[in-house]
Amino acid sequence: MKAVRIHEFGGPEVLKLEDIALPVLKPGELLIKVAGAGINPVDYKIRQGGYPKVTQAQLPITLGRDVAGVVQISGDQYKVGEEVYALLDWTLGGYAEFAVVAAANCAYKPASLSLRDSGAVPLAALTAWQGVFDHGGLRAGQRILIHGGAGGVGHFAVQFAKSSDAYVATTVSARDTEFVRALGADMIIDRNAQRFEDVAKDMDVVFDLVGGDTRARSWGVLKRGGILVSTLGQPDTAHAHSLGVRAAGYTAQPSAAQLTQIRERLDTARVKVVISRAFTLAEAAQAHRYLEQEHPRGKVVFAAG
DSSP, X not given: OEEEEESSOSSGXXXXXXXXXXXXXXXXXXXXXXXXXXXXXXXHHHHHTOOTTSOGGGOSEEOOSEEEEEEEEXXXXXXXXXXXXXXXXXXSOSSBSEEEEEXXXXXXXXXXXXXXXXXXXXXHHHHHXXXXXXXXXXXXXXXXXXXXXXXXXXXXXXXXXXXXXXXXXXXXXXXXXXXXXXHTOSEEEETTTSXXXXXXXXXXXXXXXXXXXXXXXXXXXXXXXXXXXXXXXXXXXXXXXXXXXXXXXXXOOOOHHHHHHHHHHHHTTSSOOOEEEEEOGGGHHHHHHXXXXXXXXXXXXXXXX
16 A cells, blocks of 8 residues: 655655555454545654654654544444544554554544545544643633634634634734634734734633743733643643643543544534645645645645545
8 A cells, every 4th residue: 555654754855655565453443445634733743853752763654643534444333334534543644545543533424524624633623622621621601712723723623612602712823814703713813913912811711722932921811710721732830820820731632432522513514624735645745845834724634545
C-alpha cells in the first residue's frame, strides 16, 4: 500500500510517499481503507522533531492522527463495508491507503458528511470538545473566550460552545471576522487591532490555542473561579491559584462516545466542519507547507482513498 512516512526529522521535503506492507492487525483492531485523513499542526510538529512523544528511535513512521474510511477486516463491533471515523493511536498513521484502527476508538462516521470530510473531524473536534466541556466545564449561559477561533480546533470550539447556549467571544485575524461570525461567535476581536483584555470581561472559560503572550494576558479576563484551558502545555497552576482561578493543560484522547456525540451535532446541523483545502497523498509536502504558512480556516484534509 501507499503511505507517507518520515525517516528523519526536518522540513516538508522529508515526507516520502512509499510502498509498504499492509499492517498486521492485533486483537481489537480494524483495517480500514482510508478515504479521508486529517492534516493537523501536530503532524508538522512531529515531522520537525519538536513533539516529545515521537523520537528518532521510532522512525520511520507514517504520520496522521485521524481518518475516516470503510472497514476491510472487521472485529466484533464493526462489519466489513461499514463507514467509520476515528482518532488513531500515536503509532498508527493515517497518511496511507489503509490504516489500523482500535475498534474501541471508532464511531460510525457522520451521515451528513462525505468520507473525505469525516476524516478531517476526529482530532480537531475531540480536542475542542474535551477542552470546552471536559476541562473547561462550560455550561449554558456561561461565557467563553476562544483564542484562535478560525482554525481547525477553534472553529469547532466556537460551534460547540454556541450550540450549548454559551456566550462566545473569540480572537481572530481581520480576514476571519465574518467567518467566525457565521459560526455563531457573539464577540469577535481582531487580534491585531484590539487588546482582547480591554473588551472581554468576566469569562468563565478561556480556551487557549495560541499560547505565549496571549496566554499571559488571559488571566485578567477570567472571573473568580474561572478556568484557563490550554492545548499548549500546562498553564501556571500556582499563578492561577493566586488569582482565584484554575488552569488545565491537556492533549486530546480517543473517545468513541464523544465522536458519537460530535456526529449527532454534525448530523443535526448544529455544527459543521469547514474544509479549507484537500490534497492527495502525493502532495504531502505541499499540504504541510500550506498548513504551516497559510494558517487556513477550518481543516485541511487528504483525499487518501
